[in-house]
Amino acid sequence: MNAPDLEYAALLPMIIVLGAAVVGVLVEAFVPRGPRHLVQVLLALVALAAAFVQVVRLGGTEIVGAVGSVAIDGPALFMQGTVLVLAFVSVMFFAERRIEGGADAFAPAASSLPGSEDERVLVRERVLQTEVYPLAMFSVGGMMLFPAANDLLMMFVALEILSLPLYLLCGMARRRRLLSQEAALKYFLLGAFASAFFLFGAAFVYGFSGSVRFSDIDAALGARIGQEGLLLAGVGLMAVGLLFKIGAVPFHAWTPDVYQGAPTQVTAFMAACTKLAAFGAMLRLFYVALGGVRTDWQPMLWAVAIVTMVVGIIVALTQTDVKRMLAYSSIAHAGFILTALVAVDQVAVSAILFYLATYGFTTLGAFAVVTLVRDAGGEATHLSKWAGLGKRSPLLAATFGLFLLALAGIPLTSGFVGKLAVFSAAFQGGAMPLVIVGVVTSAVAAFFYVRVIVLMFFSEPAAEGPSVAVPSMWTTFGIGVGVAATVLLGVMPGPLLDLAEQASVFIR
């Protein structure tokens, strides 16, 4: 029996990123503590940049590689490229050390007990924990594989590669460590629960079709062999696993807790990249493998999309914490994207690709701004403390205001173009009720985003309000990228829309 042929060029971006993660583990073991932080940051950034260059060079490639288990096509490459850019900015946020006064946002040693003598010694000696970089790189590797996975096995493996490092990253905050550990526990238990559902569903779909390959599942659907009951149970269970990852109602319970408890830099990374990768996987699974039974799963996703938009927005209205508010807003955005997903055509794919890219940049920037508003206890995330921030720090408040306007979908920001694209795709796909619910909830959403802007600019500053930290060039540059993408994609979205349109054909 011959060894399988691998298409190394097409798989190179993932090989680079996962290879850099492995090298990062070795760096942990062999490089002395002094230069280790710099080495890890540079290694991660160089690997992400190199992988991005290779993704760009692969543009237009359409092959099913790795013995049929990985599809490198337009949507996969678009998602991989976007994940790489977003991860690059996230790693820059991870590397920020000025706002904590020489330390970064992560606990010096995750194993030290909060409040113990060990921890105090490590903090005093300014020990930096650098394991976050290899962990983040493993997660990025999983995120690149997830939208490219072309069989159920690879999809499950990618799901776990992207999730397991994230569970750990969530528990590593330097401040408020109990909250952070609790977030990690909740994310882990619920995440493992959801992936068990995905796996059991995959078993049923395999039982129906006799193959884990997406093209074979599609062929089995066309031939109408096998038992329908197995298929429907399998599709439902797999949808639970994927809807959990994108944070759709009723599988959203983890989102606000984890977003609030995790270190804000990790929240930014997770909010932007996980959602993107999970939607990529969901698109491929439902369009390529299960497109033949769309009439069976469309009603389910209709219901989920409506509930997600409504619950996300209504609960966001009642939030008093900035990070929780952004978490519920991310739930609502998952609902907006789902409206296009139920349309099942090529326009919908390009609209979703565009929306995910714009949403990723805006979210990254918004969470990065949250890291800068601080008081004695770390980040001041309670909304009451943000009152009057516009008077104290107009630039920061204006930046955050821009991100909120983009999340609300106000014209001349990227969020408006994204919303227009997904809603018109849903409209063309015949999902008129979804579009109506989407537009109404968007209007309500605009209310609470604008409320925060009013709070920042038109109310009196609190007496003992938070201070605004001056970041180093890492965070400044990252927020700059977010602002630039939000404005540019709002003013002239043409090039990226064209790119998304060219990249919207799945290879089967």
Place this chain on the structure above:
Amino acid sequence: MSPTPYLVLATLLFTIGGAGVLLRRNALVAFMSVELMLNAANLAFVTFARMHGNLDGQIMAFFVMVIAAAEVVVGLAIIVMIFRTRRSASVDDASLLKL
């Protein structure tokens, strides 16, 4: 061979696991219940592999075992971390994050 008894058993195990996650208060027991769910899926995979006469399902089962082992590493690390901090592995005690 009829696959039905095996599938019934797999579904039963999966349900017991799911109920365990939802009802048990100890994080370790909840985690063990998740493992039970993964093993239920493995049993279903192996049954279907036998039914279809191909090896895809068995390969899946091997991969799931490896991934479950990796998940144990991460999960126990997190649960032990929580236990050392709070002297309790009850999921009810971990309730600082609320609406």
